[in-house]
Structures are given as C-alpha cells and as structure tokens.
Amino acid sequence: MKRKLKRLAQVLAALSLILAVAVATALYVMARKDKQHARFFSTGKSVNNFLSDYNHGLKDAFDKKDASELTRYYSDGYFSSGRGHWVMNRDKDEGDIACYRVLAEGRDDYRKADVRDEISRYLQGLTAIDDIKFKIDMIEKVDLDRSVLLTVKFILDGRDGQGALFQDRCFYRWNLVNEDASGAGYDWRIVSDELVEGVRVAGDGHSFTDLDPASAGIDYKHRRDPKLNVKSSDVHLKFGVIEHGFGGVSATDYNNDGRPDIFFADGVRSRLYRNNGTAESGKLGFTDVTAEAGLEGLDQANAGVFADVDNDGYEDLFVVRYLAPCKFYHNNGDGTFTDRSAEMGLDLVAPCMSACFLDYDRDGFVDIYIGVYGNALTDVPRLPFFAQNGGANRLLRNNGGRRFADVTDVSGTGDTGWSLAVAAADYDNDGFPDLMVANDFGRKNLYHNNGDGTFTEQAKRAGVLDFSGGMGLTFGDFDDDGYLDVYTSNINSNQRWFGEDMTVSQYMRNVMRTRYALTDAGEYLKVYRLLGPSWTEVGTMIGEGNSLFHNNGDGTFIELKDSHTNRAGWGWSVAFFDMDNDTKLDIYAANGWISNAPGTDL
Amino acid sequence: MDQYKRGLFFSDEFVGENSWNGYERKCLFANAGGGQFLDVARPAGADSIKDGRGVAIADYNGDGKLDLVINNNNSTPTVYLNNLRRAGKCIEMKLVGTRSNRDAIGARVRLSAGGKTMTRQVEAGSGYASEAMLPIHFGLGGSAKIDSAEIIWPSGLTQRIEGSRLDPFVDRMARIEEGSQQITEARAARMAGRVAASMRQAHRGRT
Numbered sequence: 083m084k085r086k087l088k089r090l091a092q093v094l095a096a097l098s099l100i101l102a103v104a105v106a107t108a109l110y111v112m113a114r115k116d117k118q119h120a121r122f123f124s125t126g127k128s129v130n131n132f133l134s135d136y137n138h139g140l141k142d143a144f145d146k147k148d149a150s151e152l153t154r155y156y157s158d159g160y161f162s163s164g165r166g167h168w169v170m171n172r173d174k175d176e177g178d179i180a181c182y183r184v185l186a187e188g189r190d191d192y193r194k195a196d197v198r199d200e201i202s203r204y205l206q207g208l209t210a211i212d213d214i215k216f217k218i219d220m221i222e223k224v225d226l227d228r229s230v231l232l233t234v235k236f237i238l239d240g241r242d243g244q245g246a247l248f249q250d251r252c253f254y255r256w257n258l259v260n261e262d263a264s265g266a267g268y269d270w271r272i273v274s275d276e277l278v279e280g281v282r283v284a285g286d287g288h289s290f291t292d293l294d295p296a297s298a299g300i301d302y303k304h305r306r307d308p309k310l311n312v313k314s315s316d317v318h319l320k321f322g323v324i325e326h327g328f329g330g331v332s333a334t335d336y337n338n339d340g341r342p343d344i345f346f347a348d349g350v351r352s353r354l355y356r357n358n359g360t361a362e363s364g365k366l367g368f369t370d371v372t373a374e375a376g377l378e379g380l381d382q383a384n385a386g387v388f389a390d391v392d393n394d395g396y397e398d399l400f401v402v403r404y405l406a407p408c409k410f411y412h413n414n415g416d417g418t419f420t421d422r423s424a425e426m427g428l429d430l431v432a433p434c435m436s437a438c439f440l441d442y443d444r445d446g447f448v449d450i451y452i453g454v455y456g457n458a459l460t461d462v463p464r465l466p467f468f469a470q471n472g473g474a475n476r477l478l479r480n481n482g483g484r485r486f487a488d489v490t491d492v493s494g495t496g497d498t499g500w501s502l503a504v505a506a507a508d509y510d511n512d513g514f515p516d517l518m519v520a521n522d523f524g525r526k527n528l529y530h531n532n533g534d535g536t537f538t539e540q541a542k543r544a545g546v547l548d549f550s551g552g553m554g555l556t557f558g559d560f561d562d563d564g565y566l567d568v569y570t571s572n573i574n575s576n577q578r579w580f581g582e583d584m585t586v587s588q589y590m591r592n593v594m595r596t597r598y599a600l601t602d603a604g605e606y607l608k609v610y611r612l613l614g615p616s617w618t619e620v621g622t623m624i625g626e627g628n629s630l631f632h633n634n635g636d637g638t639f640i641e642l643k644d645s646h647t648n649r650a651g652w653g654w655s656v657a658f659f660d661m662d663n664d665t666k667l668d669i670y671a672a673n674g675w676i677s678n679a680p681g682t683d684l
Numbered sequence: 685m686d687q688y689k690r691g692l693f694f695s696d697e698f699v700g701e702n703s704w705n706g707y708e709r710k711c712l713f714a715n716a717g718g719g720q721f722l723d724v725a726r727p728a729g730a731d732s733i734k735d736g737r738g739v740a741i742a743d744y745n746g747d748g749k750l751d752l753v754i755n756n757n758n759s760t761p762t763v764y765l766n767n768l769r770r771a772g773k774c775i776e777m778k779l780v781g782t783r784s785n786r787d788a789i790g791a792r793v794r795l796s797a798g799g800k801t802m803t804r805q806v807e808a809g810s811g812y813a814s815e816a817m818l819p820i821h822f823g824l825g826g827s828a829k830i831d832s833a834e835i836i837w838p839s840g841l842t843q844r845i846e847g848s849r850l851d852p853f854v855d856r857m858a859r860i861e862e863g864s865q866q867i868t869e870a871r872a873a874r875m876a877g878r879v880a881a882s883m884r885q886a887h888r889g890r891t
Contacts, residue, residue, distance in 0.1 A: 174716075175770075176714035176716060176722055176724055177714065177724075177728075177768050177770050177771065178727075178728065178768050178769055178770050179714065179722075179724040179727050179728060180727075181716075181722055181724075239726060246727070247726055247727050247729075248726070248727060249723075249726040249727065251723070281722060283722060283723070283724045283726070283727045284727050285724065285726075285727025285728055285729070286727070286729075287726070287727060287728070287729040288729050288767060289724075289727075289728035289729055289730070289766075289767055289768045289769075290728055290729045290730040290752070290764040290765065290766060290767060290768075291729075291764070291765040291767045292729065292732070292762065292763070292764060293763040293764070293765050294763075295760055295761050295762075295763050296760075298763065300761065300763065302760065302761060303758075303759060303760045304737075304755055304756060304757055304758055304759060304760075304761070305758065306757070306758055326735070326757055326758075327737075327757070328737065328757060328813075329737030329738055329755040329756065329757045329813070330737065330738040330755060330812070330813025330814055331737075331738035331739065331740040331753055331754070331755035331761070331813075331814055332738075332740050332814060332815035333740040333741065333742035333744075333753070333815060333816055333817040334815065334817070334818075335817065335818070339871075340746075340778075340857060340870055340871025341744075341746065341871070342740075342742035342743065342744050342817045344740060344744075344753055346755050346761065347738070347755070347813065357744060359745075359746065360745050360746065366744060366745045366765070384813050385738070385809075385813035385814070385815075386815075387808055387809040387815050388808065388815060388818075389785075389787050389789060389808045389818075390785070390786045390787045393781075393785065393786040394786075395786060397787075397818075402813070435813060436809070436812065436813040437809055438807070438808060438809030438810060439787075439789050439808035439809055440789060440790055440808075441784070441785045441789060441790055441838050444784075444790075444838055444839065444840070446781070446783060446784060446785050446838075446839070447785055448785045448787065448789050448808070502812060502813075503810075503811065503812045503813070504809070505807065505809065505810040505811075506789075506790070506807065506809075506810075507805060507807065508790065508792065508805070511792075513836075513840060515790045515838075520812075553812055554811045554812035554814075555810070555811070556810045556811050557805065557807070557810065558804075559802070559803040559804070560715055561719065562800060562801060562802050562803065564794065564801070564803050565803075566803070566805060571811075571812065573705075575705070630721075632719065642719050644719075644720075645719050645720060645721050646713070646720065646721050646722065646723070647713050647721045650711040651705060651708035651709075651711070652704075652705035652708060654736055654737045654738070654739075654812045655736070655737060655738050655739040655754075655811035655812035655813070655814045656739070656811050656812070657739050657741050657810070657811050657814070657816060659741045659750045659816070659821070660750065660774075660821065660822070660823035661712070661714070661749075661750060661766065661768065661771075662714075662749075662768050662770065662771045662772065662823065663748070663749065663771045663772035663773060663774045663823030663824060663825065664771075664772050664823055664825050665772070665797075665798070665800060665802055665822070665823045665824065665825045666715040666717065666823070667715055668712065668713060668714050668715045668721075669711075669712075669713040669715070669721065670710070670711070670712055670713075670730075670739055670741070670752060671710065671711040671712075671713065672710055672736030672737065672738075672739050672754055672812075673705075673708040673709075673710060673711065673736060674705065674706060674707065674708040674710075674733065674734065674735040674736050674756075675704050675705040675706065675708075675735065676702075676703055676704045676705070676706055676735065677703050677706030677707050677733070677734070677735050678701050678702055678703045678706060679701065679702075679703065680703070680706075680707060681703075682701065682702040682703045682706075683702065683703045683704065683705070683706055683707075
C-alpha cells in the first residue's frame, strides 16, 4: 500500500514537472508570438502611414502639376523589370456608363524617372480630384521591419475636361523596403511595382436623380431608439453599438392603386407614406398617412414586412421590433389598419431584427420567419467570429389566416446566431421554399425545406457558410440559368490586413489568458469541424466583404471571388434588380457603419 | 486598443466619438455578363455616403425603371429615381394566387424574350430588414415582343402564357390570376405622363 502511494507520488511529481515545463514553454512561445504580432502590427501601421503620405503626395503633385516630389516614395534603386506602361482601354458600356480597363502594355523596364513621367501623364488627364484612397488590401509577404510585399487598393474619384465624373479603381502589387538608416524606425520605399488590375468608370452622375425627399412629401429623418442610447444615464448595454444598426424600409402597395408606397421602420416613430403618383403635378409626390392609417406609435422598430396574410386582397403589415412586442396590423382595405397582434399570436418579444414571408407548407397561407439577434442588454457575441448565443429565430405558421403558431422547434429553424437578415427562396427548385440566414459575428445558415414541415441545415454541404459579420442577403438568378443565386453582404474592412492569421492567433492567445479560455473551447471545436485545418483563416474571411454565390443547380453553390462584388464596405441591405432593363440582374449594396466627424475613422 | 485586446472591439467605448467605416460610398454593381460586375455607383450618381441600412426597390414614379429608397441610420432617406437614358423595355407582373397564397409569394416566373429566358421569384422580405415591391419586374432589353412566360405557382400549378397575350403589357404592369388566361392592367395610372401625352396626340389626330 505504502509503496503504491509512493509510486503515485512519484508519478504525480513527474507529471507536475512535465506540466510545469509545458506551461513555461507555452508561455515562452506565447510571449515570443506576442512580440512578433506586435511587430507585425507596427509594421502594418507604418505601411498605412506610408500609404497616407503617398496619398497626400499624389494630391500635391496634382495641385502643383508636378510629380517630381512623388519620387521620394520610390527607392533610388527602384527597378521593375518588364513592367510595361499602364494604359486605359475602352471596354463595352454599361447602360449610360463608359467603362475602361487599365492594362500594362509592352514589356518595358521601368526606372524611377519612367514612373514619374507616367504619373505626370495620368494627372494631366484630370481636371479635378474629389477623393483619393490608398489602402492595404492584403499583406502578401512580410519580413518584419525590413520588407513588405503587399497589394494596394487605389481609388480616385475625379473629373475630366468634359466634366464627366469618373472613378479609377486599381490594385497594385508594391514591394516595399525599409530604408531607415538608424534601424529603429520606418522609412518605406517602393522598390518595384506591378499592376494587378484596374478599371475606370465614367458618366455624368445623373443616371439616378437624388430626389430631395422633403420636396416629394417625405418629411422623414430616421431616429435611433432612445432606449438603446448608451449616452443616456439610465441605459446600460453590454453590447453598446447596437443603436447604430437599425433602419429597415419596405415598398408596398397597401391601397391597391398600383403605386408603390413606402414604410420606414424607425426607433421613435415609424411612417407610412402613400404614393400619390405623378399625375397631379407631373412630379412624384407622397403623403404621410401614418396617423390616418392607424399606425402611430411604432417605436423600437427595425422592419415592416407586408403580405396578404388572410388572402382578402390587401397587404397586411408585420412589424419587427427589437426587445419590444412585434406587431401585426390587418389591412382593412379602406386605407386603415387594425392592430391584431395578440389575437393573431404575433406579439412576441425578442431581439428581433428582420422577417420574411413564405408559404413553407404550401397550404395557401403565408407564414413568417423572423431573424432574431442577441440581447444587447445582457449579452455580447461569443465568439466574435462564431457567435451562437443569440435568440432563436422563429418560424410562425399561419393557420388559415386566423392565428399564427410557433413551429420553430418542430421545423428545426431556430438558428441561435446573432441573425440580422433572413430570406426565402426555393434554391433547389423542388417546389418548397427554403430559408437562409445571415448571422452577424458568424456564418450563414441554409435551411432546406424537406416538404414535410421540417428543415435541414445545409450551409456547409451547399458551400455557403460564408463566415463574416453577415448583414444581409438576397436571392436572384443573375446568370439566367434558372437557378436562384445568392448575394450576401458582410463587413469589408478597409484594414482587412488586420484580420490575417497573425491577428487571429493573437486573439486566441489573449482569450487563453481570460476566463473565456474554458467556455470558448467547445466553440472553437465547432468552428474546426466546419472549416477544417483552414479555420485560422477565419479572420481573413471575416474581412473579405460581400459574397456572390453561383447556384450550381445540384444543391451546391460556388463563390465567385473574382466577380468584383465583394468590396462593398460595411455591408447592409443588398438587392438584385435590373437597373437598365437589359434583362440582366444588377446589384445595389448599401453600406456605411458609423459616420461621426469626418476624418476620425478608426 | 485595450478593448480590442479583450475581444470587445465592438463596445461603444471603442468607437467613442469616432467614425467607423463612416462616409462609405454605396455600390451599384452593373452585371457585365460572364460572372463579372462593375461598380458604377459614382458615375451613375447613386453613391450616397450616408449610413445606409434598408433598401426598398420599386418603380415609384411608374416610368418602367426601378428606383431605390434607402433608409439611412440617424439621417434623412435617400430617394434615387432611375433616370438611365440607355435602358430597355420592361414588363411587370402582379401575380394573384387563388389556390396559392393570394400574393403568390414563392412563385417563380420564367420569361422568354429576345432569345433568352430570365427567372424571377415573388418574395416578401430580403436584403436587410427590407422588402421590395411584390410584383416582379423583367427588363426586356431591346425586345418589345415576349415569346412566352411560364409561371410556377406555389400550389404546384405550372401555367404557360403565350407571348402575344403579354405583349400589350410591355412597359406596363400585368395582373395575372392563377390558372386564368385573362390578363388585365394592374396599374391604371401607369406611365401616366407618356400615356396621357399619346392619348392627347391620338385625340388631335381625330379632330
């Protein structure tokens, strides 16, 4: 017995020694990695500063009509072998818009003076510059503090001699070398460059008329929900930025006159505007009918979706509210609505964000699917790239237009991500509408309708996991093959280098030192199961922006990464529509997160 | 930076009084074919810098071209009336279900014109907290003639309509009831300006 105990003590001692060594090694490795990350971060920041200086340099060169000072951003040893000179070639027009491709022509070697001359020629073609952006698109290779190979995104908003508005968008590959003599700071210089691709689009800026809403009777300004204003002393949120996220809008024809009316969902007072058409004055006019329609007092709202719930020929209204009871208004057919939220079973309270109608059981009555976010009062998204701690989405079945029943559990559609957007479409043409969900801080969910009242989640199999801050999504057949494709909106940071592997592993190390180390471990395992060994790339995925998925027609999708639809900023609503009636679906993508004072962007 | 390190980069302390992806220009991706798109928002004049949220697409002024209304967080909305000069013809269809749900939500229409077939679905709620008008909209390019349309109703009924029955509704909105071959005008005041002008013209011709 004694011997056994002694033996056990020895084993324990050995184990603790091994453990101690392991912990010490781990801490040492972590500290080294921390240091590396800090250098990666400061290198990235210094490159950002370099781009910002270059940006100002280009603007100065334009103002002074002289590009010679710009050469100081190039190394004396600058040499691009076989680079060719960059020219603009006219491509086919898109509606009213003239399109050009920027191409490298010839195989000339380029030296510093050649670059200067090329930039001078380019600037001579502009009569005004409205805006220039130089951003890191991707850090391809980094030898910390010494050299960086990166892709640079260049956007110039300008005007030419004929007054045309144009935008040049180019991607360059720049090889930077740190020529700081002291070895302590950064003095980046371009040693060689290469054109990745570029376009110019030009027009007169009047293909769309920016109508002053007030002049058309739309005297509306969106207001945030004061109950979510953290600057107010009695509001305490765990997830503080939520108040900036709201503002849905819908087109409907509530009075069946064939003219689209507008419903704005608002934090203080939602509005319904009746479209009076153009007949009266020849100008489009609207009237605020919120009060006379019986829709006053709709605060804390984020979306209003219209559909004829009882098949009486008039569009009823379902209002999605955040942490306030949802509302259902029956359309009486005489321009007024009646609140029937409770009797229809549609007065649920949850952190609701969006909704869509679909007839999932094809019984001739439309059902409702609601996208439910997390509760900002009590929770923050955990993990920030795979948050599953939101409220469950709801599927509500319409029983003959008389009452709705919650069928979330039996249908298997209770996504607990921080859902911002939902949409319904029959993606596999089997006759039953399926559901797709965009989750903030997470992934997409694709619920295939089995036709028997149940759904099966298929996002991984279908290839539409699309990890990111999912903000919106829409279905449309953009290539006319008879299958509905998907376009999703996500966040695309101007600092997307920030999300590279190094930062993700840094994030992990930070978490490992907090109490979340244990609680999050299971979540990491789930991410690994979904993504496999490439899971550390999740940070890069998150910053990549919007995604266009082509429907292959066999229940799977393929992301068209080269379709030039992904860099749409901090994405919100997206919509397919044929803007020029040329039969092909185009895309509109809203964006923008928080605009406080200009020039203070984080 | 501390907030970021703690994984709380989305806290309001992190934002403070700063902008964060602020003043972003909206994107209008023109479909160039072959899976390629081109952002033409600036030269088209549709690149508002407000913090856009919902987008509601509809032909608000009845000129046959789709317009945009954007709700902007903490700001006035953006109303973009489509004024593209080089635009094709169109047809809009308001589908009315009888066995299917009345709005025909979930119906899919395949329309053939000018040698190609396009597919659209009736949907109610998509994008972000947004809803476009329910009637579906087909651009027809230069073609003023429709070959045929096939409607797959949510009830399962597949309804074929000859192009000649739809041609009178080019640049208008047709009301199509499930299973019925009777097609009527769904928007009396549609193209009001143009129709009124051509009627006056016709009147003068007679007198």
